[in-house]
Amino acid sequence: MTIKDQPRAEARFSPTRLAHVCIFLFLGLHVMPGTTAELSPAAQLGRSIFHDASLSASGKQSCASCHDPAHAYAPGNKLAVQLGGADGQAPGYRATPSLRYLEHTPPFRFDEEGVPNGGINWDGRAASLAEQAERPFLAAHEMANASTDEVVERLRNGSYAEAFQHVFGDAIFAQPQQAFKRITYALQQFQQEEPDFHRYDSKYDLYLANKVPLELAELRGLALFNDERKGNCAACHPSVRGEHGAPPLFTDFSFDNLGVPRNTRIPATADPTYFDLGLCGPDRTDLATKRDLCGAFKVPSLRNVATRQVFFHNGVFDNLTDALRFYVRRDTHPQEWYPRDKRGKVQKFNDVPTRYRANVNVSEVPFDRKRGMAPALTAGEIEDMVKFLATLTDGYQVQQ
Numbered sequence: 307m308t309i310k311d312q313p314r315a316e317a318r319f320s321p322t323r324l325a326h327v328c329i330f331l332f333l334g335l336h337v338m339p340g341t342t343a344e345l346s347p348a349a350q351l352g353r354s355i356f357h358d359a360s361l362s363a364s365g366k367q368s369c370a371s372c373h374d375p376a377h378a379y380a381p382g383n384k385l386a387v388q389l390g391g392a393d394g395q396a397p398g399y400r401a402t403p404s405l406r407y408l409e410h411t412p413p414f415r416f417d418e419e420g421v422p423n424g425g426i427n428w429d430g431r432a433a434s435l436a437e438q439a440e441r442p443f444l445a446a447h448e449m450a451n452a453s454t455d456e457v458v459e460r461l462r463n464g465s466y467a468e469a470f471q472h473v474f475g476d477a478i479f480a481q482p483q484q485a486f487k488r489i490t491y492a493l494q495q496f497q498q499e500e501p502d503f504h505r506y507d508s509k510y511d512l513y514l515a516n517k518v519p520l521e522l523a524e525l526r527g528l529a530l531f532n533d534e535r536k537g538n539c540a541a542c543h544p545s546v547r548g549e550h551g552a553p554p555l556f557t558d559f560s561f562d563n564l565g566v567p568r569n570t571r572i573p574a575t576a577d578p579t580y581f582d583l584g585l586c587g588p589d590r591t592d593l594a595t596k597r598d599l600c601g602a603f604k605v606p607s608l609r610n611v612a613t614r615q616v617f618f619h620n621g622v623f624d625n626l627t628d629a630l631r632f633y634v635r636r637d638t639h640p641q642e643w644y645p646r647d648k649r650g651k652v653q654k655f656n657d658v659p660t661r662y663r664a665n666v667n668v669s670e671v672p673f674d675r676k677r678g679m680a681p682a683l684t685a686g687e688i689e690d691m692v693k694f695l696a697t698l699t700d701g702y703q704v705q706q
Contacts, residue, residue: 345499347473352496354466355489361460362449363392372402378610379405386571386621396447397573399582400428401621407555407607408435409498424559428603428619429590436494454486506553509702518704527694530687537683537691538671542605556608561585563601565666567643568657569622581659600662612696630688634672634681
């Protein structure tokens with residue numbers, strides 16, 4: 307049987323599912339215990355591809371190298387940008403996001419008011435998980451293959467080539483372009499079907515289900531998170547159930563220009579003319595003329611945010627408290643975040659070209675303050691917010 311479209315999981319112990327498991331054992335693919343055995347053959351292949359470092363030019367980098375399952379499919383280190391390439395030392399340009407909770411991300415579009423929304427990646431350029439999976443194989447600072455044909459050839463010489471043919475057809479390797487599409491399709495299926503990518507088992511999920519209470523500090527943090535006059539976080543990171551009771555994703559898929567400080571730990575910033583403009587490029591090119599969008603980046607989900615090692619698109623902060631302090635003190639105490647020029651003037655929004663600084667969000671709470679005013683949150687309130695955000699971490703164990 308050749309699978310060419312959308313193979314979704316059948317019932318847990320159906321004859322078809324058991325046959326799939328037997329096929330993969332026969333072909334030498336490892337079947338993990340528990341829910342992994344429920345994955346379709348395409349998703350099982352996707353799992354193998356996800357962890358296969360031999361598909362990179364260095365032979366040492368897989369998808370899991372930067373999207374570590376042990377760290378919510380995000381990096382487990384404090385590097386602002388990850389290293390890759392043929393020698394494993396080529397630095398990237400942006401912080402690596404988590405791959406969890408992406409399955410409901412809508413394709414990029416402009417809504418009825420002309421506001422950009424949706425898409426995967428910091429600039430929303432990928433319309434699907436399969437499309438998102440394409441670039442890392444070819445990017446010089448990631449897996450660094452010279453072509454899609456090279457990726458396919460590496461897989462053809464790998465341990466599960468026979469399984470790949472069994473799922474996608476005996477002649478699949480004679481059609482390299484089609485084979486590469488099947489590689490990214492398999493990765494998409496793995497991310498859609500594997501429950502570990504969308505667990506919804508945080509303390510906050512259990513709280514919404516009335517299974518556990520939140521502590522007082524966590525409740526205070528939640529109230530601050532939702533308060534339009536304080537944190538105002540829920541304006542972009544909705545915290546309530548969605549349509550038909552769907553768990554909150556803590557993102558509205560919108561874009562914003564926060565004017566975060568320039569991160570000099572990213573080697574590309576040594577060039578004073580280099581700027582990452584998000585929706586306007588350099589990775590995305592179709593919106594380069596939309597100057598009002600320059601400097602805007604995707605609003606990420608806050609699920610598992612307390613486990614992240616770096617924050618914002620350029621990884622400029624390495625702890626959650628500082629990220630929150632920046633939000634509420636960016637405008638009231640800019641000298642804490644931005645360098646001064648030779649005359650001592652604070653260079654506010656120094657990672658946005660001067661001509662685009664009017665795009666920075668200065669109207670919404672907590673960004674509506676002036677220098678010298680009181681921040682929207684006190685130090686104690688930030689501490690409560692951090693405690694609440696920790697309730698969004700997957701894998702909460704109920705105390706017996």
